[in-house]
Amino acid sequence: MRKGLSWFNTTSIALGFTFLYLPIVLLVIYSFNASRLVTVWAGFSTEWYWKLLQNDQLLEAAWVTLRVAFLSASVATVLGTLAAIALTRYGRFNGRMLFSGMVYAPLVMPEVITGLSLLLLFVAVNFDRGFWTITLAHITFTMCFVSVVVQSRLVTFDRSLEEAALDLGCPPLKTFFVVTLPIILPAVVSGWMLAFTLSLDDLVIASFTTGPGATTLPMRIYSQVRLGVTPEINAICTILIAIVTVVVVIASVITKRQEVARERAERLAAAG
Amino acid sequence: MSTGVTEKTQTTIGGIRRKFAPWNDPAAVPLIRYENVSKRFGEFTAVDNLSLDIYEREFFALLGPSGCGKTTLMRMLAGFEDPTEGRITLGGQDLVGMPPYKRQTNMMFQSYALFPHMSVWDNIAFGLKQDRMEKGSIAARVEEMLKLVKLEKFAKRKPHQLSGGQRQRVALARSLAKRPKVLLLDEPLGALDKKLREETQFELMDIQMQLGMTFLIVTHDQEEAMTVADRIAVMDHGKLIQVAPPAVIYEQPNSRYVADFVGDVNILEAKVEAIAPGNVSLYTSVGGGAKLSIAQNVEAKPGDTAFVAIRPEKVRVDLDPPAWQEANCLRGEVWDIGYLGDLSIYHVELEGGTRIKAAKPNLTRMVERPITWEDKVWVSWTPDSGVVLTR
Numbered sequence: 029m030r031k032g033l034s035w036f037n038t039t040s041i042a043l044g045f046t047f048l049y050l051p052i053v054l055l056v057i058y059s060f061n062a063s064r065l066v067t068v069w070a071g072f073s074t075e076w077y078w079k080l081l082q083n084d085q086l087l088e089a090a091w092v093t094l095r096v097a098f099l100s101a102s103v104a105t106v107l108g109t110l111a112a113i114a115l116t117r118y119g120r121f122n123g124r125m126l127f128s129g130m131v132y133a134p135l136v137m138p139e140v141i142t143g144l145s146l147l148l149l150f151v152a153v154n155f156d157r158g159f160w161t162i163t164l165a166h167i168t169f170t171m172c173f174v175s176v177v178v179q180s181r182l183v184t185f186d187r188s189l190e191e192a193a194l195d196l197g198c199p200p201l202k203t204f205f206v207v208t209l210p211i212i213l214p215a216v217v218s219g220w221m222l223a224f225t226l227s228l229d230d231l232v233i234a235s236f237t238t239g240p241g242a243t244t245l246p247m248r249i250y251s252q253v254r255l256g257v258t259p260e261i262n263a264i265c266t267i268l269i270a271i272v273t274v275v276v277v278i279a280s281v282i283t284k285r286q287e288v289a290r291e292r293a294e295r296l297a298a299a300g
Numbered sequence: 301m302s303t304g305v306t307e308k309t310q311t312t313i314g315g316i317r318r319k320f321a322p323w324n325d326p327a328a329v330p331l332i333r334y335e336n337v338s339k340r341f342g343e344f345t346a347v348d349n350l351s352l353d354i355y356e357r358e359f360f361a362l363l364g365p366s367g368c369g370k371t372t373l374m375r376m377l378a379g380f381e382d383p384t385e386g387r388i389t390l391g392g393q394d395l396v397g398m399p400p401y402k403r404q405t406n407m408m409f410q411s412y413a414l415f416p417h418m419s420v421w422d423n424i425a426f427g428l429k430q431d432r433m434e435k436g437s438i439a440a441r442v443e444e445m446l447k448l449v450k451l452e453k454f455a456k457r458k459p460h461q462l463s464g465g466q467r468q469r470v471a472l473a474r475s476l477a478k479r480p481k482v483l484l485l486d487e488p489l490g491a492l493d494k495k496l497r498e499e500t501q502f503e504l505m506d507i508q509m510q511l512g513m514t515f516l517i518v519t520h521d522q523e524e525a526m527t528v529a530d531r532i533a534v535m536d537h538g539k540l541i542q543v544a545p546p547a548v549i550y551e552q553p554n555s556r557y558v559a560d561f562v563g564d565v566n567i568l569e570a571k572v573e574a575i576a577p578g579n580v581s582l583y584t585s586v587g588g589g590a591k592l593s594i595a596q597n598v599e600a601k602p603g604d605t606a607f608v609a610i611r612p613e614k615v616r617v618d619l620d621p622p623a624w625q626e627a628n629c630l631r632g633e634v635w636d637i638g639y640l641g642d643l644s645i646y647h648v649e650l651e652g653g654t655r656i657k658a659a660k661p662n663l664t665r666m667v668e669r670p671i672t673w674e675d676k677v678w679v680s681w682t683p684d685s686g687v688v689l690t691r
Contacts, residue, residue, distance in 0.1 A: 191380055192413035194400040196427030196478065210417045293461040 052269065059262035066257045076259040077267075086264060089248035092159065093228060096244060100166035101223035107167070108174025108223075109216055115175070116182040134169045135176070142169055143236030150237060157239025165237040166227040173226060174219035181215035221279070225272070320530060321545075322355040329392075331356040331514055332377065332482060337386030339372050339538075346372040347383070348538035354482075359508050359515045361525035364535035365561070370518045373535075374484050377516065378407045391481060401430070406480035410487040412471035414459040420446075420470050421455040427478040445473040448507065465496050472504075476511065483508075485517040489524060501527045522562045526550070534558045550611075555691045559609040566612065566656050567689075568592070572604045580688050581627070582606060587650030593627035595683040600690055607689045614685035615658035617646050617671060622680045629680040632656065634673055644669065648679050 033041075059077075063070030080086060111131050115124070134142060146165045150157055189211065193203040209216070231246040238247065249261055322328035330353035339347040346369045354360045362370040375381045376388060379400030388395045395403060406427065414423050424445050428438045446452045449469035459467055468488065475483055488504070489497045505528050508515045519525050525532045526546040533543040534557070542554045553559035556567055570582035570592055580600070582592040592608055600606055616622065622629055630650055638645035646658045656679050671677060 186411055186413065188409045188411050188413040189415060191378075191400070192407070192409055192415070192474075193426070194380075195378055195403075195405075195407045196474070197401045197430035198426070199399075199401050207415060211415075293458070 055262050056266050056269065059259060059266040061259055061262075064259065066259060066262070076263040080260050080263050080267075083260060085243075086245070086248055086260070089243050089245045090264070092242055093245040096159065096163050096166060096234075097224050097227040100163045100170060100227045101220050103163075104167045104171040104223045105174050105216060105220040108171045108219060109178050109212075111171070111175045112178035112182055116179055116185075131172050131175050134172045139169070139230075139232040140236075143233040146233065147236045157237060158242040161237045161239065162234050162242060162244065165233050166223075166230065169230075169233060170223035170226050173222050174216075177219040177222060178212060178215050181212045185212065221275075320357075322358070323353070323531065328355055330354060331358075331391055332516075333387075333389045334373070334376075335387040335389070337373075337376065337383045337388060339369070339376060339381060340384045345538050347376070349386070350538065350540055352533065352540060352543065354514065354516065356514055357512055359505065359528055359530045360517070361529035361532045362516070362518045362535060363520070363522060363525040363532050363561070365520060368535040369538040370535050371486060374407075374486060374516060374518050377482065378405050378484055379403050404481040405484055406475040406478055406482075407484040407486060408471050408475040408488050410490055412459075412467050412491075414467060414470055414474070416459050418458075419455065420451065420457050420459070420462070423459070423470055424474045424477050426474065431478065441477055445477050448476070448510075449473045464491055465500070468492060468500065472507075476507070476513075479511075480513070482514045482516055485515060487519055488517065490519075490521075497524070498527075504528055526562070532562075534561060536561075552687060553609065553689065556607055556609065556689050559687070559689060564612050564657060564659075566610050566615065568608045568610075568654075570606055570608050572598075572600050572602050572606050574602060575600065579683070580606075582608065582688070584608070586654045587630040587632060587652060590630050591627040592686070593625075593683045594686045594688045596688055598688045598690065600688075604690070608686050609689055610681050610686040612645065612657040612659040613643075613661075614681050615656060616680050617648060617658045617660065618678045618680070619671060619675065621678050625680065625682070628683065628686065629678055630656065632677060632679060634671060634675045634677055637669075637673065646671065646677075648677060650679075 058066055058069075060072050060074065061069055062073035062075065111127075115128050115131070118124075143165070146161075146168065147157075149155075150161050155161060185208070189207055190203055193207045194200065198206065229246055230244075231250055234244045234247055238244070245264075249264070252258065252261055332352075332354040334350055334352040337347055337350050338345065348369070350369075350373070352373075362373060364370045372381060376383055377390070377395070379395065379398060379402075382396060390404065415426065418426070421442055424442045425438050428441055433441075442455075443452075446455055449472055451466060451469055451473070454462060454466060454470075459470065462470065468491070472488070485504075489500050492500060501524060504515070508528075515528075517525070517528060526549075529546060531543060531545050532549050534541045534549065536557055542549060542558045544552075549558060549562050553562065559565045559567065568584050568586050570584040570586075572580060573583050573591075574581040575598065578595055578597060580594050580596055580598050582594070584590055584592055594608060598606070617634075632648040632650040634646055635649040635655060636647040638647070641662070643659045643661055646660065648656045648658060650656060658679055
C-alpha cells in the first residue's frame, strides 16, 4: 500500500531543494542574461559565453587549474594507495599509530593552517612559489582522502586472492599489479576523482602557496567577484556545473549498469 | 619407489583400493617430511615440535577441531608461514625460507580465492602463464583441466556467474593445472551442501588416483577425512595424537581424544584387574559394578586406571540377560530412543545415571519395536569389539 506524500513531507522536500539549488538556478539563469547588470533580467543571450572565450585571463586560470588538479590527483592517488596498503596490511609496525594519525591529520586540519604551514615551508627552503608549490600543496591535502577511500576497500579485500596468486608462482610485485590493483581499481579511481575535484575548487590553500604567474580558476573568480559579479563569472560557473553534472551522471550510470549486469549474472548462475 | 606405490597405480577407478601402505615399508622414502617443526605466534603455540612423514601418491588428511594447528601445518608447506623451529622438506629439498611462488605445491583455498576479474579459462591458465609455458601447451592444459572437472561449457564465464559447486571445481582445476608435487586442500568442501559434498568427495578421490598425485587435505569433518584419506592425522593443540589409516583411527584409537573426536563412542572408566597375552580384565564401578573383558594387548599393570571405549553399533541391547558371557554386561533402563530410519539409537541409563548409546539397524519393516521406553534391558558387547585406552 503506497500513500501519497503528506503535506508536511512535500513542504520539507520543497524547502530543502529550494535551499540547496535556488542559488545555483539563479546563477545559471543570469549567465544567459543580456544585461550587464547581474540583477536585472533583459532577455536571453549567449553573449557572455562568447566574451568568456576571449577572456584570456580566465582561460589561462582554467588551464592552470586543470593541470594542477590532474597532476596532484595522480600523485596523491599513488601515494594515498601506498599509504592505505601499508596501514591495512602490515598489522603492527613501529610507529603505526603515528603514521595513521599523520595521514589523516589533513582531513581535520583547518585549511588555513595547512596553507600557512606549507607557505612557511616553501619560504624556508626558498622554493619559488607558483605552479609547482600549488601542486605539492594539493598532493599533501588530497592524499589522505584517497587513502581513506582505498583503505575502506582494502579492509574487505580477501587476502587469499593474493596468496592464491603467490601460490601459483606469481611474485609479490606482479601479484599486486595483476590481482590486487585490478580488483581495488574502482576505489582507486574514485579516490582520484575525489582528489581531482578537491583540487579543482580549492581556494584557500592555493592562495597561500601560489606565486606570480600561477593563478587558479577559483582564485581568479574570487578576485574578480571582489570587483563586482560579472555575467562572465556566471557563465564560467555554469560551464563548471555542467561538467561536474555530466561526470557525476556518467559515473553513476556506469556503476548502476555494472550492478544490474552483476545481479543478472548471479541470478543466472543460481538458476544453473 | 616402493612396491606399494606401483600397486596403487594399478588400481582401477571405482575398484577396490588395493593395499597401499608405504608408511609400513621401511625402504620407502617420504615425499614430505616435517622434522621437529614448531610454529609460535607470539605467546600462542600453533604447532608444537611435530614430526610427520607423508608419502608420494598418498591422500593424507589433517583432522582436528578449529585452532588445533592443522591449517598452520599446511600453510607452512605452502610457504605462507615459516616454522619457528624445525625443518620441512619436499622431495628432499629444504623448504624453509623458500617463498610460496617458488614451491612446487599448489593450494585450493577454503574461499576458493578465484580471481573475480578473470574468466574461468584465465583463472586456470594463471599459474601456467607464470611459468612462461608456451601458448599452445597452456591452451591444451586448460582444456584438459576443464574436461577433468566437467566445466568445458563455462570457460568464458566469470566466477560470479557460477554456482558454488562450479566455483569449487574451477578452484580445483586451477590448483591442479600446474601438476604440483603436492596439492593442498584447505577445507575444500566446507561451503557445499551435504549431498554435493559427498559426491565431490568421491570425485576428489577419483581425480587423485587418475593423476597419481599427493593430496594433503585439512578438514574438521571426520566423515570427510574417513571417506577420502589413505591416512588421517588427528591433531590437538599443535600435536599429532594419532596418525593411521581411517579404519585404525576408528577401530583402534590410541586415546580418548581420538575415540571421541572420530565418530560416536561410549567411554567407561575402569580399573585393570589382570593382564594376559591378548586379553585384559577390568572392573568398572559404573552401573552398579561389572566385570569387563577386552581382547587386546595393553601396556598397563593391575590397579591402573584405564578407559574402555565402545562404539554404539557394537553394543547389543537385550531384554534378557545374555547367557553367552558373564563379562561386558550392564543393566539399565531405556531412557530414550532416537529413530533415524536406517538406525535406531537406544540411550540406556545405567544405575547411577551413566548413559550408554547403542545403535541398532532397523533390518525389518516394523513400526512397533520389541524394546521400548522404560524397558529394563541388558547392554553387552563382545571382548573383541571394545578398546582399552590408557590416556
